[in-house]
Amino acid sequence: MPLKGNIRDFSATQLFNLVNLSRRTGTLTVFEGIPTGEKDAMGGEKMKAGKERARVVFKNGKLVHAALADQDNGLVAVLEKAGKLTAEQAKRIRERAKQTNDKALAMLLINANYATKEDIVASIRQHLLDVVYNVMAWTDGPFVFEDGTLPGNDHILVPIDLENVIIEGARRIREAEQLVEHIPNLDMALKFPDNPREKFKGVHLSVEEWRVVSFVNPKNTIRQIAKANNMSEMEIRRVVYGLEQAGLVEIVKPPGMENKAKTSARSRRAAAPPVQKKVVSKLIDKIKSL
Amino acid sequence: MQTVKMVITGPFSSGKTEFIRSISEIEVVSTERDISSAAEAEVKEATTVAMDFGRITVDDDLVLYLFGTPGQRRFDFMWEILAEGMLGFVVMVDSSKPETFREAKSILETFRAYAPTPYVVAANKQDHPDAWSPDDLRIALRIEEGVKLLPCVAKEKESVKNVLLELLYSILEEMEG
Numbered sequence: 001m002p003l004k005g006n007i008r009d010f011s012a013t014q015l016f017n018l019v020n021l022s023r024r025t026g027t028l029t030v031f032e033g034i035p036t037g038e039k040d041a042m043g044g045e046k047m048k049a050g051k052e053r054a055r056v057v058f059k060n061g062k063l064v065h066a067a068l069a070d071q072d073n074g075l076v077a078v079l080e081k082a083g084k085l086t087a088e089q090a091k092r093i094r095e096r097a098k099q100t101n102d103k104a105l106a107m108l109l110i111n112a113n114y115a116t117k118e119d120i121v122a123s124i125r126q127h128l129l130d131v132v133y134n135v136m137a138w139t140d141g142p143f144v145f146e147d148g149t150l151p152g153n154d155h156i157l158v159p160i161d162l163e164n165v166i167i168e169g170a171r172r173i174r175e176a177e178q179l180v181e182h183i184p185n186l187d188m189a190l191k192f193p194d195n196p197r198e199k200f201k202g203v204h205l206s207v208e209e210w211r212v213v214s215f216v217n218p219k220n221t222i223r224q225i226a227k228a229n230n231m232s233e234m235e236i237r238r239v240v241y242g243l244e245q246a247g248l249v250e251i252v253k254p255p256g257m258e259n260k261a262k263t264s265a266r267s268r269r270a271a272a273p274p275v276q277k278k279v280v281s282k283l284i285d286k287i288k289s290l
Numbered sequence: 291m292q293t294v295k296m297v298i299t300g301p302f303s304s305g306k307t308e309f310i311r312s313i314s315e316i317e318v319v320s321t322e323r324d325i326s327s328a329a330e331a332e333v334k335e336a337t338t339v340a341m342d343f344g345r346i347t348v349d350d351d352l353v354l355y356l357f358g359t360p361g362q363r364r365f366d367f368m369w370e371i372l373a374e375g376m377l378g379f380v381v382m383v384d385s386s387k388p389e390t391f392r393e394a395k396s397i398l399e400t401f402r403a404y405a406p407t408p409y410v411v412a413a414n415k416q417d418h419p420d421a422w423s424p425d426d427l428r429i430a431l432r433i434e435e436g437v438k439l440l441p442c443v444a445k446e447k448e449s450v451k452n453v454l455l456e457l458l459y460s461i462l463e464e465m466e467g
């Protein structure tokens with residue numbers, strides 16, 4: 001079943017996180033939103049899918065292909081944009097190789113010494129990143145994620161780990177509102193996931209991010225970490241959001257906060273009649289018999 | 291006679307009334323009202339205003355009450371009262387409506403703060419063509435691994451039974467551990 005929604009409710013960053021964690025293969029398509037005049041279940045404007053805006057393809061949890069609908073995503077355009085082909089060269093190749101697919105074209109260009117394999121891979125990589133950072137900045141638009149669909153064999157797929165993409169995407173968030181929504185409570189603490197070594201492998205963190213990481217401990221609240229590093233609320237939210245979405249840290253309640261909930265609950269519990277195991281077993285038998 | 295209660299919570303229109311109706315031995319005493327706001331009326335016709343109330347009689351000495359919370363936030367002053375003394379709770383999520391996921395998570399956290407009782411998350415409306423799978427919901431809602439996230443179709447009694455049983459097993463486990 002395809003995943004449907006609107007990036008207003010479930011952001012591209014969250015989708016990338018989901019794809020990364022579930023090691024998905026499939027295609028995410030984001031559309032222009034056309035207001036339907038109806039309301040959704042939360043009272044927001046219900047949108048239906050209009051023209052396609054972007055398409056992002058994943059293989060086993062890695063980004064492999066991305067294209068914006070209103071842009072030439074072909075290899076020649078990508079190489080031209082990266083400065084590997086001059087406008088003149090690009091024009092000539094386009095005229096001569098109209099019917100040639102990207103894979104075949106890449107072979108021709110390498111053989112004719114127009115570009116190296118490394119140039120081509122690096123240019124496509126940069127193009128993919130440009131596209132997804134664009135998509136990650138969008139705050140609205142219906143999306144569909146369809147499992148299993150990959151682009152045809154003639155496309156060049158360049159696999160990119162999503163952790164770095166997610167962190168970089170978070171670095172680029174400019175809207176404070178978006179960050180407050182994701183990290184509403186600065187009195188929460190941070191902890192590492194169960195397999196931090198594996199998660200941090202190959203991730204490129206900025207100095208700022210490393211400084212936050214070095215304070216990760218369930219005892220330190222996000223607010224304290226910000227203070228220790230002299231970071232603003234906006235800055236700390238951005239860093240924490242990126243680290244969290246990339247699965248490098250988890251947000252947890254600091255010990256003090258947990259206690260508070262427990263004590264009040266305990267006093268409440270004392271007022272409630274004690275329930276015995278026997279009672280629960282009886283309930284289980286009854287419900288089974290229904 | 292001893293009475294015990296469990297709370298069925300979740301966002302507006304997630305299927306709480308349907309869930310209780312599928313298993314309660316009495317006609318659900320539901321304080322449903324026609325929806326006043328136009329936005330909500332487009333989603334459904336009736337909403338639960340105060341709460342739903344279902345009953346399962348075990349024997350002469352034991353009765354289980356199921357309380358459904360009103361889904362609209364403007365009635366959330368009722369929540370804490372409902373949570374008092376509960377054995378556990380179920381968070382219903384409409385798996386086909388991602389716009390409600392954030393709200394579902396926030397309700398879950400609110401109830402968790404009321405009492406450290408066991409709870410399960412029901413990925414409801416799994417029969418809906420747009421339903422997100424339980425695995426995807428776990429990631430989307432960031433549900434910890436130790437918490438049960440169960441597929442559910444609230445209209446089907448067997449499915450509701452399964453959710454309640456899993457919650458009861460968790461309650462039993464906690465008593466033993």
Ligand SMILES: Nc1nc2c(ncn2[C@@H]2O[C@H](COP(=O)(O)OP(=O)(O)OP(=O)(O)O)[C@@H](O)[C@H]2O)c(=O)[nH]1
Binds near residue numbers: 306337338339414446
């Ligand atoms: N397809 C499908 N529809 C369901 C399911 N459960 C509930 N519904 C429908 O979803 C709508 C909302 O269900 P309710 O049980 O009224 O939801 P609620 O959570 O009590 O709603 P409020 O009291 O307004 O918060 C109704 O039209 C139900 O028939 C399900 O498992 N599958």
Ligand SMILES: [Mg+2]
Binds near residue numbers: 306308337338361
């Ligand atoms: Mg209801």
